[in-house]
Amino acid sequence: MRADIGPYIKELRAALLLRLIFLLLLPLPILAANDVRPTFEKTRYDEDWSLMRDPAQRIDFLDRSKFIALNTEGTNWLSLGGEARWHYDYIDNPGWGDDPQDPHGVLLERYLLHADLHLGRRLRVFGQLYSARENGRTGAPAPIDENRLDMQQAFADVVLGDGDNAAPMLRIGRQEMAYGSSRLIDVREGPNVRRSFEGARLLTQAGAWRTDVIAVRPVLAQVGNFDDKRDPDQALWGIYASNPALTQLPWGSGLDLYYLGYRHRSASFDQGTAAEQRHTIGARLWGDRGGWDWNWEFIGQGGRFGQGHIAAWSLSAETGHTWPEAKGLPRVGLSVNAASGDKDPNDDDLQSFNALFPRGNYFSELALLGPRNFVNLRPSISFQPARSVTMTADVDFFWRLETQDGIYSPSGGLLRSGQGSGARFVGTELSLSTAWNINSRWTLTAIYSRFISGRFIRETGSSSDIEYVELTLQAKF
Template structure:
C-alpha cells in the first residue's frame, strides 16, 4: 500500500482532534464588476454606470463525535463606486452563519442558531447567492429524514442586514416565519414537496397601502423525470390578513427541460409562471403574491423585475465545451393585473400602475463561464431589456444594458 502524505492545504482543510472529533476550515472570495446603461430605462437620468462588489467568507466546522456539530461563518461584503447602496450590496463584517446541530438518532436532528437556507427551487426561501450579501435566519429547527422522506419544521427570524461591523439586528420580532416542509420521494422519477409557511410582517407596503401583513402560504411542488424530460412544477396559494382586509393570492410555475447527448452535450428548457397581482386597490382584498424570501437575481443578475404581479415566458439554452459553460435565455414579461404595479426583487414597487398597458418588456441574456480548476471560476453575464408599452407609456422607453464580470476563488 502506498502512503500518500497530505500537503499543507489538506492538513489545514481538515484537522483531526482526537479519535472522533475534527475541525475543517474553508471559505471563498468573490469579486464582481457590475455596470448598467439606462438602469431606469431613461438615458436622461444621472447615472452611475459601474461599481465594484467584494465578498469574502470564512467558515469553521467543528464535528464532535457522530452526533454534535458546530458551524460558524464570517462574511465581509464591501462595495465601492456605487451611490444608491441597498442592504443586499454592503455588510462590512458580520456573522453570516453560526449554528449547532444535534443528531438524536439516524432520523431526527435539531438545529439552533443562524443559518442560510434554500427550500425547493428557492422560489420562496433562498440563500440569495446572486447579490453581494446572503440572507440569514436566526432559527430553531427540528428535522426528520430517511431514504425517501424529509420533514422539517422551524421558527425563524430573518436577520436585518446593516452596513457596518457586527451591527446586524438579531431577534427582530416584527417579522417572523414559521414553516413545515415535507419532501417525499415516491419513485426514482417522481417527487413532491408539500409545505405551509406562516409569515408575520409589520408595515408591509403593497401597491399604495402600508399595513401589517399576516400571510399563510400553502404550496405543492411536483418534480422528476418523464419520457426523458425533466420537470419541476409548483403551485402556491396565499391567504391571510393585510391591515383590515383579507389576502387571496397565488402563483403557478412550470419548468420543463431536455438534456441532449451529442458531441457537445446541451440542454434546452422553458420556464413559465403566472404570479397574481392586486385586482382593485380600493377593495378590502389584497391579491398581490408575496414571494417571501426569494433569490435576489430571480431573472438573471440584472434583477429589474421581482416575482409579484407578473407573467413571464422564459426559454433557455445551456451547454459546456471543455471548461467553458455557456447559456442563452430570453424572457418576456407582462403585468398580471393592470391595477397593480411592477415590483423589484426586494418586492418593493418600482413602477406604479400609471397606465393600462400590461407588456413590460423583452429581456435577452447571455452567460459565459470558465472554470480554471476546482478552486477558481470566471463568469461574464450580460443582459439587454427592451422596454414594452407599459414602461414606454411611463416615459421609460430607453433600452437597458447590464454587464457583470465575476471572479470567484474557493478554498
C-alpha cells in the same frame, strides 16, 4: 460624472493587485477522473468532509484544513473553509433611467470564512464570518452591496437521540436557509450580501423524506461592523418536506410539500401599507429522465392584509430536453411562470403574491423584476463547447397579470405603480451567459443582458432600455 476619477482608478488598481496575489497563492487542483470528493454547496454547512480523515484523499495543503483531528479517535474534529468572490457589473440606465447612473460600474467583493466543529456524534457548532465591500456605486452603499464585517452564521446542531443518521436534530442560532428552487426561501446568492435567519429548525429524516420544522426571523444586514440584528417586524414559521425520488410518482420524480407562515408588521404593496399575516401552501415536482428535465411548482396563499383578506397564487413550469449523445450536450428549455396581482386597489382585499424571501436574481442576473403580478415566458438554449464551459442564451417576455397592480423588484419593493397605465406588456429581456468551471474550486462567469422597454414602462415614466454587463470570479476551499 465625477470630475476626477484618478483616486478611483488608483484604488481599483490596488484592489486588483491584491486579488492577483490571492490568485497566485490559492492552488488550482487537478483532479483525476476517478477522484471522489465533496462538492461545494450553496449552504456550506451541507458539506461533509469526513473522508479527509484519510490522508490519501488530500490533494494539496488546503485539504489538510478540511479535517483537523482534535482527539486520537477522530471523533472530535474541525473543518475550515471559505470563499472569495470578485464581481464587476455595469448597468446602463438603471431603473430605466430613473436611478442614479454609476459612471464606471461597480466592483463588489466578498469574503467568507467558516469553522465547522464536530464533537462526537451529537453536537456540532458552525460559525461563519462575512465581509462584503462595494466600490464605485453612486451614493451610499446599499445593504445588499456592503456589509463590512459580521457573523453570517453561528448555530449549534444537537442530535436528539442516539446520534444515528435517523435521529432528529435541533439547529439553533443564526443560519442560512435555502429550499427547493429558492422561489420562497433562499440565501440570496446573487447580491453581494447573502441572507440569513435567526431561530430554530427541527430536522428529521424518515426514509427518503427529509422534513424541516421552521421558526425563525430574518436578519437585518447593516453596512457597518458586527451590527446585523434580528428583524423584529418579520417572522417566518412552517414545515417543509422533501423526497428526492418518490417511486409512486411517474418517472420517480422528486416531490416537495410545504406550509409556511409569515408575518410582517408593515408590508407595502401598490394598494398601500398595512400589517400582513400570510399562509402559504405549495407543492413542487421535479426530476429528469430520458433527456427530459422538469421543475413544476404551484403555490397558494391566504391570510389577512390590514382589514382585508389575502387570496394569491403562483405557478411555475420549467421543462427542458438535453441530447446527451450530441456534441456539446445541447439543451432547449421553456419556462412559463405567473403570479397573481391585486385586482382592485380601492378595496381592502389583496391578491398580490408575496414570494417571502426569494433568490435575488429571480428571473436573471440583472435582477430587475420580482415575482409579483406577472406573467413570464422564457425560451432558452444552452450547450457546452468544452466539458467545463456552458453557454446559455435566453429571452424573457414579461407582462402584468392585473392592470390595477404595479411591478415589483425581487425584494418586493414597488418599482412602478399600476395606476398610470392600463398596458400589460412590461418588456423583453435578452441574456447571454458563459460559465467556466475552471476546476473544483474556481468558477468564472460572464453575462450580458438587455432589457427592451414595453408599453407599460413607456407610459409610466422613464423608459430607456437597460444594458447589463457582469464578470464574476469565485474561489472556494
